[in-house]
Amino acid sequence: MTSQRQFSFARALNVFGPYIGLLFVLGVFCANNEVRPYFLTGANFKIILTQSVVVAICALGMTMIIVGGGIDLSLGSSVALAGVVGATLIAKGVSPVWVVIVTILSGGLVGAVNGLVIAGFRMMPFIVSLGMMGVARGVAKWLSGNQTVNFPESPLNHIMALESPDQLFPLPWGVWIALVLALIVAVVMNRSVFGRYLFAIGANEVAAGYSGIRVQKHKAVTYVLAGLLFGVAGLMQLSRLTQGDPSIASGLELDVIAAVVIGGASLNGGAGSIAGSLIGALIMAVLRNGSSQSGWPNYMQEIIIGMVIVAAVGLDKFRQRKARG
Numbered sequence: 324m325t326s327q328r329q330f331s332f333a334r335a336l337n338v339f340g341p342y343i344g345l346l347f348v349l350g351v352f353c354a355n356n357e358v359r360p361y362f363l364t365g366a367n368f369k370i371i372l373t374q375s376v377v378v379a380i381c382a383l384g385m386t387m388i389i390v391g392g393g394i395d396l397s398l399g400s401s402v403a404l405a406g407v408v409g410a411t412l413i414a415k416g417v418s419p420v421w422v423v424i425v426t427i428l429s430g431g432l433v434g435a436v437n438g439l440v441i442a443g444f445r446m447m448p449f450i451v452s453l454g455m456m457g458v459a460r461g462v463a464k465w466l467s468g469n470q471t472v473n474f475p476e477s478p479l480n481h482i483m484a485l486e487s488p489d490q491l492f493p494l495p496w497g498v499w500i501a502l503v504l505a506l507i508v509a510v511v512m513n514r515s516v517f518g519r520y521l522f523a524i525g526a527n528e529v530a531a532g533y534s535g536i537r538v539q540k541h542k543a544v545t546y547v548l549a550g551l552l553f554g555v556a557g558l559m560q561l562s563r564l565t566q567g568d569p570s571i572a573s574g575l576e577l578d579v580i581a582a583v584v585i586g587g588a589s590l591n592g593g594a595g596s597i598a599g600s601l602i603g604a605l606i607m608a609v610l611r612n613g614s615s616q617s618g619w620p621n622y623m624q625e626i627i628i629g630m631v632i633v634a635a636v637g638l639d640k641f642r643q644r645k646a647r648g
Contacts, residue, residue: 340638341586341602348606352613362616365491373483373563375608376497377402377572380556381579382586382600383508384434384549389583390512391545392525392592393441393448398553399575400459401433403568405557407463409479410472410567419478426561427554433459434550438543445539456576463569472567482562497559504555509597521545525592577632578607584635591639607631 353359361367381398388395409426413419433455440451483497512518523531524538532538561567584590585606586599610631614624 341599341606344585345602345606345609348609348613352609352617355617358613358616362613366489367612367616369485369488369491369494371605371608371612372498373485373495374612375604376483376495376501376559377556377563378575378578378582378607379501379601379604380504380552380559381575382582382604383504383597384552385579385583386586386588386595386597386600387508387512387521387545388448388549389580389588389590390525390592390595391521391542392528393542393545394452394580394590395434395437395546395549396449396452396576397433397437397455397459398549398556398579399572400456400463401430401550401553402557402560402572402575403570404433404459404463404466405430405554406561406564406571407467407472407567407569409558409561410474411466413474413477413479414472422477422479423558426558427551430554430557431547431551434546434548434553435543437550438546441546442539442543460569467567467569469569471569474566479558479562480565483559484562497562500555500559504552505597505601508552512597517541517544522593525589525594527593578628579604581628581632581635582607584639585631589639590636 352362355362381402385395385398405426408429409422412422412425417425437448437452437455440446441448481496482500483495485495486493512521520531520536520541523534523536524541528538560571564571582603583595583600584603586596586601586603588595588600607628610627611624614627619627
């Protein structure tokens with residue numbers, strides 16, 4: 324009976340924990356009388372939602388990877404590379420349609436290299452993606468000449484543009500794109516054979532292999548799909564900044580991993596949800612926005628984010644202990 328109660332508590336913590344965390348963070352900043360009038364406005368929530376798009380889309384791919392028992396530390400470099408590729412193509416006068424396709428595929432290419440090396444050579448995802456972090460960042464700097472890539476006015480600039488910035492609606496197209504992608508990934512994770520296999524691999528890779536699941540193939544495909552999502556995030560970042568910057572998104576992987584773990588995913592694999600990861604991404608955006616609204620210096624914001632990451636990992640360990648009873 325006790326073990327059943329502990330399992331139920333751990334399951335409830337996975338489901339409701341992210342929402343409780345979001346309410347707590349909102350409450351912290353709302354408690355400040357000087358911040359509240361500016362924080363609780365439609366205009367500010369539009370900014371928060373816009374700021375969360377890149378982290379949210381990356382969190383979709385990272386959720387798939389972590390559920391399957393992996394990790395990807397190269398996503399920040401993938402986002403930067405995709406942004407540089409897109410900006411370079413626009414500057415050369417390439418059609419916006421082809422810019423979108425090639426930008427997304429550039430992220431998929433990084434994911435494919437990660438997946439093939441990890442699955443083909445049975446190497447640790449941490450080491451492979453750590454190496455690819457440097458490779459992708461270096462390629463981005465090489466393509467851009469180690470400087471920002473500026474380009475003329477493009478239709479892609481409007482994807483993340485803030486129209487009517489003094490009110491909540493209309494939201495930028497990027498917010499709706501993130502929500503549609505989240506719905507698609509959620510269906511894949513929860514309603515498809517591939518998704519069920521992914522959870523099985525993350526829960527027990529050896530047992531999944533004995534069950535007839537082609538573990539290495541599914542791992543490789545997971546990294547490719549996640550890479551494509553990172554490419555989409557790079558496109559969103561490009562639209563938001565209206566330039567390609569090879570140094571952007573440094574440390575983005577930490578925000579994304581924190582968002583996914585806060586959302587209920589286990590770093591040991593086999594557990595995670597798309598809805599939880601989206602809430603986790605929103606929590607990270609609220610933290611950064613609220614810190615800025617409160618006038619806290621950048622170093623204080625970094626300290627807070629670091630503490631949140633440590634707390635997220637601690638929460639993951641707590642959930643695992645409760646689940647084991």
